[in-house]
Amino acid sequence: MKLKFCGAAGTTTGSQHLLEVNGKKILLDCGLYQGRRQDAYQVNCCFPHFDPQEIDVVVLSHAHIDHSGNLPNLTKSGFTGNIHATFATRDLCTIMLADSAHIQEYDVQWLNKRLLKEGKPPVEPLYRKEDAERCLRQFVTSGYDRPMLISDGVTMTFFDAGHILGAAQVLLEIEDKEDGGKRKRLLFSGDIGRGDNEVLNNPVAVEDVDYLLMESTYGGREHELPTGALDEVAEVLDRSLKRGGKVLIPAFAVERTQQILYVLNRLFEEGKLPKVPVYVDSPLAVGATEIFRLHPECFNQEVYDFLFEEGKDPFLFEGLRLIRAVNESKKLNEKHEQCIIISASGMCEAGRIRHHLKNGIENPRNTIFFVGYCADNTLGRFIRDGNEVVNIFGKPFKVKAAVEIVDSFSGHADHSELLDYFQAMTGPKKKVWLVHGEPTRSEALCGALRAIHKGDVEVAELGKIVEF
Incomplete structure (x- = not known):
């Protein structure tokens, strides 16, 4: 052999x-x-x-x-x-x-x-x-x-x-x-x-x-935080929302987005966060979320019970919108309300998150919340590392939005x-x-x-x- x-x-x-x-x-x-x-x-x-x-x-x-x-x-x-x-x-x-x-x-x-x-x-x-x-x-x-x-x-x-x-x-x-x-x-x-x-x-x-x-x-x-760091996530999001702007979460379309959705569902339900609109702006993430619902055999006992004992959808809650169309994605940049936008890619190298960053990174009321690894020489890593100016679509932008990081979600x-x-x-x-x-x-x-x-x-x- x-x-x-x-x-x-x-x-x-x-x-x-x-x-x-x-x-x-x-x-x-x-x-x-x-x-x-x-x-x-x-x-x-x-x-x-x-x-x-x-x-x-x-x-x-x-x-x-x-x-x-x-x-x-x-x-x-x-x-x-x-x-x-x-x-x-x-x-x-x-x-x-x-x-x-x-x-x-x-x-x-x-x-x-x-x-x-x-x-x-x-x-x-x-x-x-x-x-x-x-x-x-x-x-x-x-x-x-x-x-x-x-x-x-x-x-x-x-x-x-x-x-x-x-x-x-x-x-x-x-x-x-x-x-x-x-x-x-x-x-x-x-x-x-x-x-x-x-x-x-x-x-x-x-x-x-x-x-x-x-x-x-x-x-x-070693990872910096253990898994299931709900208190840390709640603290970061609460602090971010108090700034009065948008919270932009770059997230991988498969797994990371669904983890964040379930955590938000829990935090809203337990009253640990004020309820604000949440948008998942990634066609791939929307499709993946629909697939997740089809496979409870993969869920841990808590999520399984949430689905079957309590009869609730782990990845769906009041105020959540799943966005596929490009024109709807563009309209998010015109909104001035407080909201949370989850968008791919997680390293900010492709996808719709770059457009949201372009439109929101220079607003000090906004927050960019990283929940995953960013490789060297990616836009996400440049922002995470504290660079004051980053290039998006070939043009320089000042990083005035707050940057928050929680690394407990690694797969x-x-x-x-x-x-x-x-x-x-x-x-x-x-x-x-x-x-x-x-x-x-x-x-x-x-x-x-x-x-x-x-x-x-x-x-x-x-x-x-x-x-x-």
């Missing part, structure tokens, strides 16, 4: 891991590498580590684009097998892959302008919306804790990862016929949540794991939480490979695991093949 690291090794994007067993090739995730446009296109277009036509089956851990985003290109390039995912992951992919296709088309327009100036031929997008739709026809869905035979001698079971809606750890129970029929249990962690999520279940502790492919995104790094387990996850898992864990982390993060977690675990632990290397 062989495992080849084809992506998310030495970085956090482009999750792809190829397992060869019993003469079959199983691809774990098929994510997009995300980086500089031209570099990303070269990495994503051609699948340098394998031939798509030779892949027999794909298993998808969750819907985030760095895990699912190259599936339409894979099917377009000749892969004809099944794509196994949870019900919620498939539903999220219906909107996220279409949105990704739109971005591919937009990015190619930008790239082709540059190529034209250099006298080079134009390129095609990785895939179009039609490719994303066709890809969805190959999905085969199953629930958590339901074993399914997916290949010769390979049974797959999804376990809740507590990361985003439908996110799964993937357990493969393997009868390795090339190794005398030995039975082996390989776990692919996918991305692991923190636990005590405002909406979702905690990650499940999987039993009897022989081999582990584990994420390391936050190795060596990724931090260093201590990853160690807790590892120790809660039973089995010998003979070999552990760390993926989905920047080198310093993976090495930090590797060192910590070696200090508490007798089995082999190593950081995966891109393109390397391991046998076990």
Whole structure:
């Protein structure tokens, strides 16, 4: 049995891991590498580590684009097998892959302008919306804790990862016929949540794991606040609303927006905040919120009871408006009433949040409230870091609005939480490979695991093949 690291090794994007067993090739995730446009296109277009036509089956851990985003290109390039995912992951992919296709088309327009100036031929997008739709026809869905035979001698079971809606750890129970029929249990962690999520279940502790492919995104790094920091959120929002202006919340369309909606619902219901209009201004976020309502199997007990015992919608409350149309989005900038606007993207690099910032960042009565991570060199990071002037749509704007930050909403387990996850898992864990982390993060977690675990632990290397 062989495992080849084809992506998310030495970085956090482009999750792809190829397992060869019993003469079959199983691809774990098929994510997009995300980086500089031209570099990303070269990495994503051609699948340098394998031939798509030779892949027999794909298993998808969750819907985030760095895990699912190259599936339409894979099917377009000749892969004809099944794509196994949870019900919620498939539903999220219906909107996220279409949105990704739109971005591919937009990015190619930008790239082709540059190529034209250099006298080079134009390129095609990785895939179009039609490719994303066709890809969805190959999905085969199953629930958590339901074993399914997916290949010769390979049974797959999804376990809740507590990361985003439908996110799964993937357990493969393997009868390795090339190794005398030995039975082996390989776990692919996918991305692991923190636990005590405002909406979702905690990650499940999987039993009897022989081999582990584990994420390391936050190795060596601790989150500043615990999950469920309702009091901190209430305090920030109350302080912000007292300024008399708008509260602009840049938020990822999937997961973060729904967390914020549920928290606001709670705070309004408990009387901890004055009731003001709330707008979700992102077509993708609106679509994702509708999908969340379809999947109570992913909710923690509190949200489940809120839905079934109390008969209330976790993501809908008086004064909330979900906005799709562009003209309605524009009208928000004309309003002078107090309100809360939740809009994508979370890092302020794209989407409608940039228009709201353009129109509101120079008003000292307004507040920009960050509830998630912003990468280096993004507009969100420049604002978070206290820059007095930032560029929006190529023009300078003075940051006169107040800036507030609460970092309790991360969907990724931090260093201590990853160690807790590892120790809660039973089995010998003979070999552990760390993926989905920047080198310093993976090495930090590797060192910590070696200090508490007798089995082999190593950081995966891109393109390397391991046998076990």
